[in-house]
Every structure is written in structure tokens, then in C-alpha cells.
Amino acid sequence: METYVIGDIHGAFRALQQVLERSPFRPGLDRLIQLGDVADGWPETPQCVELLLSVPNSIWLQGNHDWWAAEWLLHRLPRTTLDQFWYKQGGKATFNAYMLQPAEVGKRHFHDFFGKQLPYFEDESGNLYVHASYDPMLPITEQAPEDLIWSRTLWREHLAAVGYEECFIGHTSTWLENEIPCQRANVWNLDQGAGFQGRLSMMNVRTKEFVQSDVVQELYPGIKGR
Known part of the structure; x- marks a missing residue:
């Protein structure tokens, strides 16, 4: 079994499809x-969730945007009472996407996906996976x-992940400085700006071989991301 890690997707279903197709990842084995x-x-956040739910042996970590989305899916607050910061930081796309879906889809995604995301994960090789930092x-x-x-803090201050072989994070986009997965100390950053005008990255944890999507903006012409 190999372990693969994917960075921040931000509703880019087409990019997610591309990295899964371009990677040697073996569903059901890896x-x-x-x-x-x-x-x-x-x-296309709902489509991303559906695809990830279909992948056997997958682990999902909670990101700050997922927390926002889960809060809305749980409470179904009207637009006028939504956290406006969330709405302006990409939440509008998630709100609109789920409003096009039957209410049952949002409920199922909250129960089966967002409600089951983990705060962090430690693997058998002594690696840590966390969305942002610790x-x-x-x-x-x-x-x-x-x-x-x-x-x-972990990424911006170039800190080492003490007590771990390696640490894998997203959250702090590198796309303006580095367009590929990059390392500081024993910390790997897999957020290459898929939410903006960068690419989605998927990497083999053991070999560090990676694939990337096309520039996400090119996959969604005429649509503004975050």
C-alpha cells in the first residue's frame, strides 16, 4: 500500500479528476x-465531495473552509445571516452549489463527509498530516x-515538526513563490493555489513523486475562484 496526499481543492472538481487520473494511485489498494x-x-464542492466519498481507504482532514461549510450545512442559515467573511472568501460558490442540489444532498454530505473529517492524522511511519499548523x-x-x-506558524516560521518523520500541510498557499510541492525542514506544503490561479497537487508520501492539475482558472474559464 502506498499513501498519497492531496492539497486544498476549493471546489475544483475538474482539477481533482485530473490529479486522480494522472497519478498511479490505485483505488482500493492505496x-x-x-x-x-x-x-x-x-x-463544484458537492461534486468533489461525491468523488472523495467514492474513493476507498481515504482519510479527510478538516480545513477552515470545510468548517465554515459544515456550519452552514448543519444550520442552513439564510444568506442574510451567513458569516459574510466566509461568503466573500469562497463561501458564495459553496452556498450557490448546494442551493442547486436537493436538501438531502447537503444533509448527506454533512453526515457522511464534513462531519467525519479529522483534525489530524498520524500514520504508521511516524508522519503527521494536518490542514494548517500546530x-x-x-x-x-x-x-x-x-x-x-x-x-x-509552522510554515511561515520555517519550524520543524518535532517528534515526526515528516509533516504534510496545506492552508498556506505557495503558488506565487513555488508552483510545486515544497519542503521546509521536515514539513511539506501541498497547497499550490488551486483555490486561486494555481494548481492542485497530489503526491506519493514515500517517493515524493507528484502530479498536478492544469492551472485551475483555465479549467473554469470565465469563473472567478476565491
């Missing part, structure tokens, strides 16, 4: 870990949940 932020930005001076079990989906 493990897939998605680092969070499946939602918000491009217009404090390497504290055990992972003692971390503030909001830091795991919001903090950027």
Missing part, C-alpha cells in the same frame, strides 16, 4: 489523505482545534 479545504472557491512544542493531542485549521 490510501488517500486529503489535507482539507475541499470547499469554497470554485463552483505548535511543535506541545503534544498534538493538546493543540487548540482552531490552530489546526487556521494557524500558519
Whole structure:
């Protein structure tokens, strides 16, 4: 079994299809870990969720955008009472996409997907997977949940993931500086700006071989992402 990791998707279903097709990933044999932020930005979050649900042996981490989307799916607040910051940060696309779906789809996605996303994952090789960051001076079990989906300290301060072989994160996009998966200390960043005008990345954890989608903006001509 190989383990593959995918960065922030942000509703880019076409990009997700591309990396799964371009990768040697073997559904049912290999493990897939998605680092969070499946939602918000491009217009196909429900389709992304459906595809990820269909992949056996997959693990999904919660991103900050997923937390926002889950809160809306749970409470179904009217647009006038939505968190306007979420709405402006890509939530509008998620809101519109689910409004085009039967209500049962949103309920099922909350129950089967968003409600089952993990705050972090540790594999048998001593690697850590987390959406955003964590404090390497504290055990992972003692971390503030909001830091795991919001903090950027680990990447921006070039910190090592103490106690782990390697750490895999998303959240802090690198696409303006580095268009491919990149490493600082023993931390790998898999967010190459798929939510903006970058690409979606998918990498083999052991070999570090990776594939990427086309520039996501080119997959959605005439549509603005985040």
C-alpha cells in the first residue's frame, strides 16, 4: 500500500479528476489523505465531495473552509445571516452549489463527509498530516482545534515538526513563490493555489513523486475562484 496526499481543492472538481487520473494511485489498494479545504472557491464542492466519498481507504482532514461549510450545512442559515467573511472568501460558490442540489444532498454530505473529517492524522511511519499548523512544542493531542485549521506558524516560521518523520500541510498557499510541492525542514506544503490561479497537487508520501492539475482558472474559464 502506498499513501498519497492531496492539497486544498476549493471546489475544483475538474482539477481533482485530473490529479486522480494522472497519478498511479490505485483505488482500493492505496490510501488517500486529503489535507482539507475541499470547499469554497470554485463552483463544484458537492461534486468533489461525491468523488472523495467514492474513493476507498481515504482519510479527510478538516480545513477552515470545510468548517465554515459544515456550519452552514448543519444550520442552513439564510444568506442574510451567513458569516459574510466566509461568503466573500469562497463561501458564495459553496452556498450557490448546494442551493442547486436537493436538501438531502447537503444533509448527506454533512453526515457522511464534513462531519467525519479529522483534525489530524498520524500514520504508521511516524508522519503527521494536518490542514494548517500546530505548535511543535506541545503534544498534538493538546493543540487548540482552531490552530489546526487556521494557524500558519509552522510554515511561515520555517519550524520543524518535532517528534515526526515528516509533516504534510496545506492552508498556506505557495503558488506565487513555488508552483510545486515544497519542503521546509521536515514539513511539506501541498497547497499550490488551486483555490486561486494555481494548481492542485497530489503526491506519493514515500517517493515524493507528484502530479498536478492544469492551472485551475483555465479549467473554469470565465469563473472567478476565491
